[in-house]
Amino acid sequence: MPFEPNEPQKEIKYEETRIYTDAELNSCSDEELKNFKIKHQIPDLEELENGPWPSFVADAKQEALHRRKLADERMLIDRDVVEDMLGQLQVSFDDGETHWKHGGIVGVFGYGGGVIGRYSDLPERYPSIAHFHTIRVNQPASKFYNSDLLRTICDMWEYRGSGLMNLHGSTGDLVLLGTTTEQLEPIFFELTHVLGQDIGGSGSNLRTPSCCIGRARCEFACYDTQNLCYELTQYYQDELHRPAFPYKFKLKFDGCPNGCVASMARSDMSFIGTWRDSIRIDQDTVKAYIAGDVVPNGGAHMGRDWGKFDIHKEVIDLCPTKCMSLVDDELRIDNQECTRCMHCINVMPKALKPGKDNGLSILLGAKAPILEGAQMATLIVPFMKAEPPYDNIKEFIEKVWEFWIEEGKNRERLGELMQRTGLPKFLETIGLPPAPQMIKTPRENPYILWKEEDVPGGWNRNVNEYRTRHKR
Amino acid sequence: MALSLDRLGIYDPKDPLKNRLTDLGPRHFWQYFPPVIQNNYGKWAYHEVLETGILMHVSETGDKIYTVRCGAARFMTVQHVREICDIADQYCDGFVRFTTRNNIEFLVDSVEKLEALKKDLESRKFVSGSYKFPIGGTGAGVTNIVHTQGYIHCHTPATDASSMVKAVSDELFKYFQGMTLPAKVRVSMACCLNMCGAVHCSDIALLGNHRKPPIVDHEVIDKVCEIPLAIAACPVGAISPDKTPEGGKTVKIKKERCMFCGNCYTMCQALPLSDKEGDGVTILAGGKISNRISEPKFSKVVVPWLPNNFPRFSEVVEKVKKILEAYAADANKYERLGDWAERIGWEKFFEKTGLEFTEHLIDDYRLAYDTWRTSTQFKYTAAAWDVSRFAGGIE
Numbered sequence: 063m064p065f066e067p068n069e070p071q072k073e074i075k076y077e078e079t080r081i082y083t084d085a086e087l088n089s090c091s092d093e094e095l096k097n098f099k100i101k102h103q104i105p106d107l108e109e110l111e112n113g114p115w116p117s118f119v120a121d122a123k124q125e126a127l128h129r130r131k132l133a134d135e136r137m138l139i140d141r142d143v144v145e146d147m148l149g150q151l152q153v154s155f156d157d158g159e160t161h162w163k164h165g166g167i168v169g170v171f172g173y174g175g176g177v178i179g180r181y182s183d184l185p186e187r188y189p190s191i192a193h194f195h196t197i198r199v200n201q202p203a204s205k206f207y208n209s210d211l212l213r214t215i216c217d218m219w220e221y222r223g224s225g226l227m228n229l230h231g232s233t234g235d236l237v238l239l240g241t242t243t244e245q246l247e248p249i250f251f252e253l254t255h256v257l258g259q260d261i262g263g264s265g266s267n268l269r270t271p272s273c274c275i276g277r278a279r280c281e282f283a284c285y286d287t288q289n290l291c292y293e294l295t296q297y298y299q300d301e302l303h304r305p306a307f308p309y310k311f312k313l314k315f316d317g318c319p320n321g322c323v324a325s326m327a328r329s330d331m332s333f334i335g336t337w338r339d340s341i342r343i344d345q346d347t348v349k350a351y352i353a354g355d356v357v358p359n360g361g362a363h364m365g366r367d368w369g370k371f372d373i374h375k376e377v378i379d380l381c382p383t384k385c386m387s388l389v390d391d392e393l394r395i396d397n398q399e400c401t402r403c404m405h406c407i408n409v410m411p412k413a414l415k416p417g418k419d420n421g422l423s424i425l426l427g428a429k430a431p432i433l434e435g436a437q438m439a440t441l442i443v444p445f446m447k448a449e450p451p452y453d454n455i456k457e458f459i460e461k462v463w464e465f466w467i468e469e470g471k472n473r474e475r476l477g478e479l480m481q482r483t484g485l486p487k488f489l490e491t492i493g494l495p496p497a498p499q500m501i502k503t504p505r506e507n508p509y510i511l512w513k514e515e516d517v518p519g520g521w522n523r524n525v526n527e528y529r530t531r532h533k534r
Numbered sequence: 535m536a537l538s539l540d541r542l543g544i545y546d547p548k549d550p551l552k553n554r555l556t557d558l559g560p561r562h563f564w565q566y567f568p569p570v571i572q573n574n575y576g577k578w579a580y581h582e583v584l585e586t587g588i589l590m591h592v593s594e595t596g597d598k599i600y601t602v603r604c605g606a607a608r609f610m611t612v613q614h615v616r617e618i619c620d621i622a623d624q625y626c627d628g629f630v631r632f633t634t635r636n637n638i639e640f641l642v643d644s645v646e647k648l649e650a651l652k653k654d655l656e657s658r659k660f661v662s663g664s665y666k667f668p669i670g671g672t673g674a675g676v677t678n679i680v681h682t683q684g685y686i687h688c689h690t691p692a693t694d695a696s697s698m699v700k701a702v703s704d705e706l707f708k709y710f711q712g713m714t715l716p717a718k719v720r721v722s723m724a725c726c727l728n729m730c731g732a733v734h735c736s737d738i739a740l741l742g743n744h745r746k747p748p749i750v751d752h753e754v755i756d757k758v759c760e761i762p763l764a765i766a767a768c769p770v771g772a773i774s775p776d777k778t779p780e781g782g783k784t785v786k787i788k789k790e791r792c793m794f795c796g797n798c799y800t801m802c803q804a805l806p807l808s809d810k811e812g813d814g815v816t817i818l819a820g821g822k823i824s825n826r827i828s829e830p831k832f833s834k835v836v837v838p839w840l841p842n843n844f845p846r847f848s849e850v851v852e853k854v855k856k857i858l859e860a861y862a863a864d865a866n867k868y869e870r871l872g873d874w875a876e877r878i879g880w881e882k883f884f885e886k887t888g889l890e891f892t893e894h895l896i897d898d899y900r901l902a903y904d905t906w907r908t909s910t911q912f913k914y915t916a917a918a919w920d921v922s923r924f925a926g927g928i929e
Binding site: 064065066067068069071072073078079080081087092095096106107109110111112113114115116117118119120121122124125128138144147150151154155157158159160161162163164165171172173180194196200201202203204205206207208209210211212213214215216217218219220221222225226227228229230231232233234239240244247248249250251252254255256257258259260270272274275277278279280281283286288292295296299300302303319320321322323324326327328334357359360361362363364365366368376380382402403404405408409411412430431432433434435436438472473 | 535536537538539541542543544545547550551553554555556557558559560561562563564565566567571575576578579580581582583584585586591599601605606607608609610611612613614615616618619620622623628629630631632633634636638641660661662663664665666667668672673674675680682683684685686687688689690691694696697700701703704707710712713714715718724727728729730731732733734735763767769795796797799800803808809810811813823824825826827828830831832842844845846867868899900901
């Protein structure tokens with residue numbers, strides 16, 4: 063086994079963990095579902111049962127009926143939670159406004175995140191969702207599961223919660239939607255003791271890190287995204303559970319510049335796999351692409367007739383640095399000029415591969431608009447090797463955190479702080495030399511913030527000495 | 535170990551620290567890889583999309599893994615997840631995964647299993663007729679729309695998420711099930727400017743947006759909020775201290791300064807923004823995250839506001855289709871929506887999509903000047919002749 067968990071993992075067998083019998087799980091017939099009406103009028107929601115796309119309303123209704131059929135002692139929160147949630151949703155449509163109250167501080171002992179308080183502002187009308195808190199469950203890296211784990215979560219969540227969930231939340235957690243304050247600690251104990259599973263981050267914590275599918279099923283991944291994600295999540299458990307930061311902090315891991323987890327757009331620290339040697343070329347397969355024997359781009363454009371593959375039009379001319387050429391049917395790449403955009407590799411995955419001397423680039427400061435406008439991540443470390451135990455990466459992360467914790471204002475994301483202090487000052491603080499790779503262009507204004515030590519003789523001058531040369 | 539049936543389980547409220555386990559982190563990923571993935575980890579040689587929604591990855595060892603990608607509402611119930619588990623048990627030795635964009639992926643290691651699995655998935659429908667597991671979402675098409683909580687579970691939304699995504703996905707279904715577009719199109723949805731979905735780099739982004747400044751709940755603001763924090767929360771300095779007629783502490787809002795970001799409400803629950811007439815949907819287009827060919831870029835606002843027309847959002851659907859259809863008809867192979875708009879010029883984007891250009895689409899926030907045109911390189915469209923006419927340049 064190439065990767066070992068840091069702690070031994072408790073094996074989960076659904077046959078041992080389960081709460082519900084098969085009869086309880088399969089209690090609703092299609093006929094009953096068809097005729098089923100929930101206790102509230104929900105005309106707009108029923109409209110959303112139509113159409114080909116999976117209907118969340120149809121799904122919610124099957125859970126509502128399922129809860130109706132469970133015996134009283136087979137669930138610990140109100141039977142009607144799903145029906146009340148749908149009822150309130152319909153009223154929100156009618157009113158054009160949400161009916162969830164603002165926040166509310168709830169959580170589990172010793173943690174400052176992972177649970178989000180939620181209360182209805184129509185508790186008399188929808189009493190079963192008066193408390194309807196969220197629990198974020200830290201997903202396994204790249205969201206692979208087996209049915210034993212998922213079924214156990216489902217039984218626990220139907221018994222102690224609403225049975226409603228998100229697979230997955232935007233940051234990556236498996237999100238459990240809706241339970242009472244009383245059940246928060248019991249759920250946390252079930253998660254940790256039975257499932258060997260912790261909750262994720264929220265508030266001014268390290269948020270649950272997430273990664274792409276990486277080497278598990280992708281030929282492009284330039285480092286072990288799952289392993290790095292897992293290792294850092296484990297290593298920074300304290301930061302994940304106990305808020306010590308000015309604001310949220312997100313770590314995301316993309317295996318290559320295609321960026322399938324969008325780390326560049328939405329993580330304070332974005333790790334993107336790359337290479338520093340040459341793109342590997344299999345010339346025979348390039349010829350097969352040219353001859354039309356291999357479908358370009360792995361068949362991603364098969365739905366339309368785009369004509370015969372033209373390597374000039376589709377690859378060489380689209381190369382952003384124009385570093386490719388075809389000489390006597392041989393593809394040449396000037397790797398010194400290549401910016402590793404992935405286009406040629408994406409178009410001809412059978413013939414071209416990223417280099418073998420791999421690592422990652424680190425970019426900092428991405429965020430959504432709140433507060434000072436959206437920011438894309440800025441390239442700070444062009445290349446770093448990424449091998450266990452990843453001490454170089456941890457050291458870098460901690461330097462950045464030290465700066466941010468010291469200088470950042472309340473609710474100031476790293477990207478905003480970098481803007482406020484300026485990139486030169488930031489680089490100096492974390493001890494990196496400036497490089498043209500970090501910028502699109504050099505500065506366009508001449509307002510250089512010289513420091514005293516930049517200038518021979520310093521800034522203390524004598525006006526009398528000056529006047530010896532210049533009359534008043 | 536069985537799940538507990540006791541009301542408080544194994545938690546003892548008299549001694550909260552007893553047997554408490556903390557800082558376990560997530561479960562380790564390796565045990566959830568099917569054997570074919572464990573055996574070929576890091577050895578994948580290439581992949582092919584065999585048909586829409588079906589991927590084949592081939593290893594250096596000769597092993598193959600077939601993936602069936604299915605759309606899903608990210609909001610799902612335990613009953614639905616159990617059905618996913620049934621399928622995983624029947625065809626995939628119990629394994630299943632989810633993608634970053636909320637698709638479900640079933641993985642099998644032979645063509646025979648693949649065919650049986652496909653047939654089964656296609657046959658499963660909710661009683662009302664919608665697919666439970668529509669196969670698609672690969673290659674040059676529209677894959678699952680990532681989104682946020684909306685009215686289902688959030689206190690700040692300016693619109694609902696699940697319903698809008700369902701409405702738009704129904705209408706874009708043929709693009710989910712076909713790979714007919716010039717490149718992939720990532721549609722994303724966030725129900726307010728907090729953007730927990732980080733939709734700001736999507737080919738098409740649907741965004742809930744408020745249009746009325748907060749109302750001040752003078753009676754409670756001093757009790758439920760830290761007033762200085764609420765004042766400091768405003769990025770444009772529109773909130774200042776004030777006194778109620780009774781002499782209590784409160785704030786006043788310079789309404790004309792408000793940019794409707796809702797940050798004050800995030801900090802202070804006595805400053806609600808949401809409003810039936812005020813709230814609606816902004817559409818942004820042309821963003822991307824991939825570094826392929828061109829650099830990643832932000833989406834740009836192309837429709838300032840549309841009403842929250844629940845539950846089907848007909849105006850939103852119509853504009854999204856206009857953008858997609860103009861792009862599909864005009865862009866080159868491999869060209870993302872934003873690259874297409876930049877190549878033809880944004881003036882042509884508005885001409886070809888038929889979207890109205892209004893003053894709301896011209897940036898007047900920070901660094902707005904960076905988006906103004908400072909060259910004579912433009913293309914003539916009807917909008918240009920209008921300006922010329924108003925300026926007295928032509929009859």
